Amino acid sequence: MRLTRAQQQERTRGAVLTAARVEFARHGYADAKIDRIAEQAELTRGAVYSNFPSKRALYLEVLTDLVGGPGEVARSTPPPTEAIGNFARVWLERLPLAGDSRADGHLQLRSLNGVLDDERARTALAQVTELEALMLALALESRVPRRCVRLAGLVLTMLNGSARLADAAPGFGDPFDVTRACEHLAALDLADSWQPAHLPYVEAAQPCDEAFEPPAAVFDEISGRAVGLGADGVIAVLGSERLSATEEVVRAAGPGDEVTVVAVTGDPAETGRLVRLRVRDLTGCLRRVFAPDAWPRFRLILGEDVGVGADATDATETAVRLHRGRIVARAHGRGAGHAAAKVSS
Known part of the structure; x- marks a missing residue:
């Protein structure tokens, strides 16, 4: 049976990953050679680079492949x-x-x-x-x-x-x-408090009234399943240099808000793969220990365009407030997620 173009690309990608895993396991990252990977996969060097633009991108993909999919889920959460x-x-x-x-x-x-x-x-x-x-x-x-x-x-x-x-x-x-x-x-008193000095000076989100056309479904890294967007709440788009601002959104959101964080980067080939590797590794561990009712109460989407008009750069920090399926406020720059979450719906 003749393969479609997509099937052929997937087969090529699989062959590269299989060969790369062997190469990295034998020689380590530093001494691994793309030429040997291509030879092992029975492909050209160009075919390898057409799927993975650098050795680092390929290595990160091999590690992500080792982490695997969503995996098992705990039935209850211990103390x-x-x-x-x-x-x-x-x-x-x-x-x-x-x-x-x-x-x-x-x-x-x-x-x-x-x-x-x-x-x-x-x-x-x-x-x-x-x-x-x-x-x-x-x-x-x-x-x-x-x-x-x-x-x-x-x-x-x-x-x-x-x-x-x-x-x-x-x-x-x-x-x-x-x-x-x-x-x-767990017994240490770390005097942990939440008082970011810059938040009182964050510019308020700007009111607006815009149509919102979300994608049919996006993959949520925390739950490990496809989800829809559009409920009342906040969508924050954060570049790889601003991921720590996730807490600003989560802490400011109201009890009934649906919070979605979209992690983006101007370098999806390497930085994007690095973020995906670490997130999937961590969430895989979380799901095996904590039952769904204890999972972080936000959605985490990696590298997707969710239809809010945000740039995909490492420094991006943009957020919108949704109400009844429409965008009712926008914020940009440092503290954008906090500002959008503070808007009353």
């Missing part, structure tokens, strides 16, 4: 201390086994050591890590009546540090000790 311990156990499953090669261990760890060697990529990683901390914190806050962002950040610091040490010194450290240490972090 906070136990939840932190369970989250740590799930996260630490990536630690390589004693017999794994160093290069294969890099893949198992989703290691980015030596991969993000420029300012743009490091900035994106810092911002998406803040987003990860917020998502873990919001899950904990469903059971704890206080802000948990600093606690979540400390847990992720310990887990990422353990992974980095496992990458540099395989076999050192006990993951069970790390898990117990993460559990003890």
Whole structure:
């Protein structure tokens, strides 16, 4: 049977990813060669680059492919201390086994050591890590009546540090000790408060009355399923340099608001793949520990045009307020999500 163009492209992409995974597992990121990947996939070098514009883009896609799809979902949420311990156990499953090669261990760890060697990529990683901390914190806050962002950040610091040490010194450290240490972090008083100094000075959203034509469905990374847009609430479009502003939107939104955050970038090939990798890794762990009623109460869409007229750049910060299927307010610049969420619907 003759394949359609789309089927042929998907087959080519699959062959490249399979060959690349073997190459990265044998040689590591630094020593991997696109020519060997092309030869293994029985393709030309140009065919590889037509699907993945750089070795880094290909490596990030291989790691995302290893993370997989939405996966299993917890049926109930344990108490906070136990939840932190369970989250740590799930996260630490990536630690390589004693017999794994160093290069294969890099893949198992989703290691980015030596991969993000420029300012743009490091900035994106810092911002998406803040987003990860917020998502873990919001899950904990469903059971704890206080802000948990600093606690979540400390847990992720310990887990990422353990992974980095496992990458540099395989076999050192006990993951069970790390898990117990993460559990003890829940008892720390971190004096966590939410008082961003700039928010009182954010310019108010501008009223408007515009038609809104959302896409039929978009993929929500938190729930792992397709969702529709258009209910009363806020849509904030944030570039990879402004992902930390997600908390401003979430904290300002009203109890009945549907909050949607759309993460965009001017570099979908690399920065976009980096954000997708980290988000899918984190949400996969969250869903295995926290039941749906504890998941962060917002939708997270990656790289989609949702019809609000926002640019896709790393510095984008644009938000709209929706009411009865129409855009009733717009805000741009720093604090835009907060300003749109503060508009009364």
